[in-house]
Amino acid sequence: MSTPSLAVAPSLAVHCVGLRYSFGDTVAVSGIDLDVAAGTVFGLLGPNGAGKTTAIRMITTLLPAPPGAIEVLGTDVARHKLAVRRLIGYVPQQLSADGTLTGRENVALFARLFDVPRRTRRSIVDTALESVGLADVADRTAKTYSGGMIRRLELAQALVNAPKLLILDEPTIGLDPIGRASVWERIGVVAEQTGMTVLVTTHYMDEADQHCDRVALMHRGRIRAEGSPADLKASVGPDATLDDVFRASTGDDLGTETGERMSNVRSARRTANRLG
Amino acid sequence: MSAQLDALPTGSADTVRKGPLRLVLSRAGTMCLVELQKLRHDRTELVTRAIQPALWLLIFGETFTRLHAIPTGNVPYLDFLAPGILAQSALFVAIFYGIQIIWERDAGVLAKLLVTPTPRIALVTGKAFASGIRAVVQALVVLILAAILGVGLTANPIKLIATLVVLMLGSAFFCCLSITIAGLVLSRDRLMGIGQAITMPLFFASNALYPVAIMPGWLQVINRINPLGYEVDALRGLLIGTQADLGADFAVLIVACAAMISIASALLGRLVR
Numbered sequence: 001m002s003t004p005s006l007a008v009a010p011s012l013a014v015h016c017v018g019l020r021y022s023f024g025d026t027v028a029v030s031g032i033d034l035d036v037a038a039g040t041v042f043g044l045l046g047p048n049g050a051g052k053t054t055a056i057r058m059i060t061t062l063l064p065a066p067p068g069a070i071e072v073l074g075t076d077v078a079r080h081k082l083a084v085r086r087l088i089g090y091v092p093q094q095l096s097a098d099g100t101l102t103g104r105e106n107v108a109l110f111a112r113l114f115d116v117p118r119r120t121r122r123s124i125v126d127t128a129l130e131s132v133g134l135a136d137v138a139d140r141t142a143k144t145y146s147g148g149m150i151r152r153l154e155l156a157q158a159l160v161n162a163p164k165l166l167i168l169d170e171p172t173i174g175l176d177p178i179g180r181a182s183v184w185e186r187i188g189v190v191a192e193q194t195g196m197t198v199l200v201t202t203h204y205m206d207e208a209d210q211h212c213d214r215v216a217l218m219h220r221g222r223i224r225a226e227g228s229p230a231d232l233k234a235s236v237g238p239d240a241t242l243d244d245v246f247r248a249s250t251g252d253d254l255g256t257e258t259g260e261r262m263s264n265v266r267s268a269r270r271t272a273n274r275l276g
Numbered sequence: 277m278s279a280q281l282d283a284l285p286t287g288s289a290d291t292v293r294k295g296p297l298r299l300v301l302s303r304a305g306t307m308c309l310v311e312l313q314k315l316r317h318d319r320t321e322l323v324t325r326a327i328q329p330a331l332w333l334l335i336f337g338e339t340f341t342r343l344h345a346i347p348t349g350n351v352p353y354l355d356f357l358a359p360g361i362l363a364q365s366a367l368f369v370a371i372f373y374g375i376q377i378i379w380e381r382d383a384g385v386l387a388k389l390l391v392t393p394t395p396r397i398a399l400v401t402g403k404a405f406a407s408g409i410r411a412v413v414q415a416l417v418v419l420i421l422a423a424i425l426g427v428g429l430t431a432n433p434i435k436l437i438a439t440l441v442v443l444m445l446g447s448a449f450f451c452c453l454s455i456t457i458a459g460l461v462l463s464r465d466r467l468m469g470i471g472q473a474i475t476m477p478l479f480f481a482s483n484a485l486y487p488v489a490i491m492p493g494w495l496q497v498i499n500r501i502n503p504l505g506y507e508v509d510a511l512r513g514l515l516i517g518t519q520a521d522l523g524a525d526f527a528v529l530i531v532a533c534a535a536m537i538s539i540a541s542a543l544l545g546r547l548v549r
Contacts, residue, residue: 023549057387057548060387060391061390061391062387062390062391062548063549082393082395085391085392085393085394086393088391090387090388090391091388092384092387092388093384094382094383094384095383095384096383096384096385096387096388098310098314098385100314100317100318101310101313101314101317102313102317105310105313109306109310110392112302112306112309113303113306113389113392113393113394114392114393115294115302115393141317154388157388161392
């Protein structure tokens with residue numbers, strides 16, 4: 001593959017050119033161009049199966065991308081995997097804390113994995129736990145946490161690296177309304193105070209509308225619409241919601257519950273139960 | 277609260293950059309530490325996993341010592357058996373370690389670990405030696421039990437440390453074998469089945485229960501290619517002072533370990549696709 005010209009302004013946290021990925025015959029991501037400006041909260045929206053998670057997994061180096069296809073803060077993902085991993089914090093879709101370890105041990109593990117020097121490790125772990133409001137329960141094992149607490153613990157795990165780009169895949173899936181609100185609140189506080197870029201996927205249009213500076217609507221591996229929630233809604237009609245924008249740009253109804261979507265929600269709930 | 281977040285290091289510039297070898301050693305140390313933390317929170321496993329080796333030593337060992345059915349020269353059979361049971365209990369810990377990897381895959385933990393600056397080979401090495409740590413802690417329980425039963429164990433600290441090294445290497449090999457199978461079958465149930473299917477053959481096709489000399493020829497060949505055989509040979513030589521080819525044992529274990537770590541690392545990617 002010839003390297004596309006990447007005249008990347010340093011203001012871009014993520015820059016994707018012609019991103020595509022297939023699992024066998026199934027095309028998951030079908031040639032998307034995506035720019036995420038540094039310092040913004042960017043939402044990648046769409047139903048399950050739209051290709052959001054695949055795109056995220058390519059950006060986070062979990063799935064291979066060809067050289068030149070993705071840059072994170074100007075660094076090519078294919079050529080400099082480890083360097084890119086030092087720039088990002090990643091919270092996967094599943095509730096992924098280790099229930100047998102305490103909250104503090106969970107965070108300390110990631111501090112070690114990100115090579116936070118020993119002399120500052122303890123204070124950084126404490127700061128990360130405080131910033132997500134878990135300082136008082138830090139010495140309880142994570143299996144005693146609620147789903148929302150585990151999400152915030154994962155946020156702390158990602159924060160010990162002080163990432164320039166925080167990537168969250170469906171951060172509120174399977175959480176109750178209180179858990180959802182607390183997770184978004186912390187994301188907002190962290191983004192505001194550190195100025196880090198946040199790239200978040202979700203299929204909850206109302207959450208994206210409320211919390212994202214800019215959104216891209218993804219459907220069947222392609223980006224169908226992109227812009228600020230307000231502009232997108234205005235382009236459809238005076239009282240339009242992001243659901244209406246989605247319907248208008250894809251001709252599809254997001255409200256239709258697909259079997260896959262239900263099973264994903266169920267699996268997230270199972271995870272929440274397993275971890276307590 | 278802003279003051280708190282400002283205390284976080286800005287970007288990754290503050291973090292220590294490490295060469296590949298230091299990175300692997302650092303990650304292995306981290307994984308071992310986490311394993312000890314997990315053991316500290318759940319000590320029941322240490323007890324339940326001690327039951328089987330205890331039964332082997334108490335019932336099988338005591339009975340066959342009285343029977344004099346297995347010729348072990350001037351070494352009592354129980355003494356001969358103890359290093360074999362030590363190796364067996366380490367094998368049982370390690371061979372099911374892949375289940376944890378599959379659990380971590382299903383729970384998203386593996387993906388999260390792989391998005392840290394941790395090369396796959398460092399992650400697998402870390403996991404391998406973490407299973408070794410668990411095996412060593414388990415072995416201490418078995419060793420104490422053996423000492424109580426009157427097995428004449430060495431008191432030489434160097435030999436005891438070498439014993440732990442042998443256990444670590446053996447566990448690392450079988451842990452990576454387990455991760456390799458996990459990478460091939462990608463399911464917890466199938467890994468359980470395969471694990472159960474191969475542990476006993478590995479155990480019986482080794483010198484853990486009986487000397488190589490009394491094995492039929494074909495079994496001697498299998499023992500020759502079974503890393504467990506080298507592990508038992510080294511443990512027996514170190515702990516009760518039987519004749520052992522320690523140089524060859526260590527060489528085989530180190531080479532087997534390195535090979536298996538490479539294979540498991542190559543297959544790890546299949547688990548996150």
